[in-house]
Amino acid sequence: MLTVNFAQKQDVLLIRLKGELDHHSAKQLREKTDHYLQEKDVKHIVLNLEELTFMDSSGIGVILGRYKEVQRAGGEMVVCSISTPIKRLFEMSGLFKILRLEHRESDALRQLGVA
């Protein structure tokens, strides 16, 4: 089970994930996020993983896919509140070479100038 919560602050889409992100739930995250990006004027994404209890490589794929979308329009993606096991997956796949990591949501938002 994955719950996807959206909040917008100026041109930043804040996505809070709760539950488990695998191949089954990745589809829902992809569809909802892409729909939001199409409808609303968003440049950057902040991804809050504080309440994400499980993730596998399907999560890497869907996060990378959304990163590519915002990057195409000159935006950035910042990830915050990541747990140790999920951080290891990010490190293994080299995601930190392209995404910024912040401890807290407030830091991530400040990075993008909307705190």
Place this chain on the structure above:
Amino acid sequence: MTNEMKLEFSAVSENEAFARVSVGAFVAQMDPTMDELTEIKTVVSEAVTNAIIHGYEENPNGKITILAKLEEESIELTIVDTGRGIEDIEQAKEPLFTTKPELERSGMGFTIMENFMDEVEITSKVGAGTTVYLKKRLATKKSICY
């Protein structure tokens, strides 16, 4: 002593969570650390997802079998599908290699299995299916008393 279990289920994505939670519950009796349990659940999720997406290409009639074996100090998992098989196993194991980039696959499944487990053996035959054998020694297990 050795303790074994076997699960068989349909190749549908709803069962990815079922498979990792079930294996996690079985393995819990060995009192693994939280990290070890997370690693085991993650590799089960990877292997089962591969069977669903690549082995059966999302055909829900496919069946996946998981055998789990608990030894004194280690856990062995075997995940079996009778799907399309892998043509080039060495290539499949390379980090970031995927045959389904259009599905946003990251190509990290086998790399994660190799990182989280002590042994990974893949056997596969095109048109016949794939078997993934995984073994993990639990760091905390010197001896178990039942």
